[in-house]
Amino acid sequence: MTKDVIALTPKMPDVWTLLAGLHAGGPDLGVATDADGAVIQLCGPGGRPLVSIEAPILVHTPGETERLLGARPGDVPSAPLWWTEARASTAVPEAERLAGSFAGRLTTVLGGATWPPDAAHTAVVPLTSDITALTAAEDALPAVDVLTGSTAVVLTERPFVAMTAWLSDILSACADADKALQLVTPPHARLTLATRTALTGAPNRWVVQDKECGYYDGLSGAVLRWQDGTFAPVRTDDGVTVAASSFTQGGTTKERQLILSFSTRHTPDEQLVLGRALETAWQALTGCPPAGWSTAEPINLPWSTRQLTDLARHRAPSPTWLLAIGSPDRPAMATLRIIRTKDGVEEEITFVTGYGHDETPPLDAIEPLAETLATRHGLISLIASLRAGRRDLTVPPQLEAPPVPVAFALGPDGVSDIGLDHARRPPLNLRPVQLGPDTRPGLHYPLRDGTNAQAWDTLQQLTQHLRTP
Structure with a gap:
């Protein structure tokens, strides 16, 4: 098992501060690097990693420490802050105290706090266990127990x-x-x-x-x-x-989550800016744009469609997977996968927002959002669903009700491929709403209000009809 200790500091850990932290085990421990230098390891005899230290991350996004650590606002510096993570192997008893000493030395010099709060100290931790037999395997995966x-x-x-x-x-x-x-x-x-x-x-x-x-x-x-x-x-x-x-036997909740899963397609050119479809959906459902984005958590970068486009372009033709987060007062999170296909550049987006028992999900905003996505952002398809789930969007190890669909939408290309007359006449009591101009329309199919699981049967019949010429 790995034990994690995190130093949260208002200042960047410079080289000398990191060196002071690395002396937590005295002069007998070795130092190695992994992940192309992004990870520093304190190693015992035989090269066995005892503590792995990630490169410090500058977190600009407000509320990330509370979201991921449960820390109170007064316990840690406010954003922007530096997040330095040390992972101790529990194969050696001294490793956890080594990680705590490393984090404690950083916060002593730079200020800030540690997580867990009682893990930090500044004492030298001599290695007394015999670990000569615990050598590091050349093909070992990082931090795998x-x-x-x-x-x-x-x-x-x-x-x-x-x-x-x-x-x-x-x-x-x-x-x-x-x-x-x-x-x-x-x-x-x-x-x-x-x-x-x-x-x-x-x-x-x-x-x-x-x-x-x-x-x-x-x-x-x-x-x-x-x-x-x-x-x-x-x-x-x-x-x-x-x-x-x-x-x-998990308890039920009256809190709810609104889930939008949609995909878009764009013609690849030098002027293409990705992430705008997600930004549009975020603005429509929460009233504000995303707060931050990253390739992992904590989500540390301020929201920027230009920067995420540059990253995707740099990684192309390989796919790019990204995360986005909202402000703490309106829980919202999204995953964004950008892929290059023979038809263009596609974005696969799952966007989730959380609502308390006294809040009403904005279901009436889905249809106008679908029209905007269809006419301006290359919508392929969209499905919106509602489920009972925690407002903070975390997942407990308990039974949760599956989502119930509330709407489905097709972009102009999908409607054209199927045929407008066929697509607008499903064998159901559904009246699709046209999205966009007559010359190139999309279609929006309102289902139910998210309270009746029979909406899944309706959606299944609808998609079967759309697949049948």
Whole structure:
């Protein structure tokens, strides 16, 4: 298991401050680098990494420490702040105190605070354990606690498990090695929306520790056992998966989430600016643009369509995956995947906003938004849905109701391919609304208000009709 200690400072940790922190273990420890120099490692004899230190991140986005660490506003510096993360291996007892000493030395010199608050100190931590047999494997994945032929297991105790840069690196390495990533957490942990998206579907899995059944899948509820080098579902004699009671007995919530999943297509040229469709949706549903964006959490950069376009252009023709976040008073988050296809440059966007029990989701804003996306931003298709879920958009390891669709929309290209007459006459009690001019229209299909799960049947019949000439 890795123990994380984070230094949150108002000033950038310079070279001399980092060197002072690296002397937390005295002169007997070695120093190495990983990830092309982006990670510094304190190593014991034999090269075994004890503490891995990420490059400091300047976080401009307000509310990120509260969102990811649960810290109160007065406990940490206000944004902008520097976020320096140290991960200690629990294979060696001294490693956690080494990470705490490193973070404590940074905040002593630069000011600020640490997370967890009681982890920081400035004492030298001598290495007394015999770790000569714990050498570092040349092909070891970063910060992985258990590695088998099929699975990489990461254990973490964070209250909110974010898609940090190091977790994203592990996920990418697992995909390249054709391995599953299984994330093990205590029962009180919750996932951020980005992490939940990354762990959705086989072979990756969220494994939750449980005092009654041992382990269960935090997204499906299936009881798990360690079998043949991986966590796998427990099944009855007739092959039925067993569900954990801790998962199914989760409390319901009156809070809700509005989910927009849509895609756009653009002609590639030098004047193309990406991210504007997402910005338009954000403005329409929240009244303000996104607050920040990044390739991982914490989301550290101020929102800029020009900068994210430059990154996507630099990475092309490889895909680019990005995150965006809203202001703390209106929880909203989005994932944006930019890909180059034979038809142009496409954006695949999932945008989620959270609402309290006394707040009304703006369902009436979806139709005019769909028209704007269809006429100005190259809309391919859009589906809007509503679900019961936490306003803060975190995911608990408990049963949550699936989303219910409230609207579906097709862009002009889709309507043209299907045929306008066919697309506007589904065999249902639906009256699609035309989006845009008669010469090149899109169509918006209002479904229900998000309270009746039969809307899924309606959507299925509609999509089947649209696929049938």
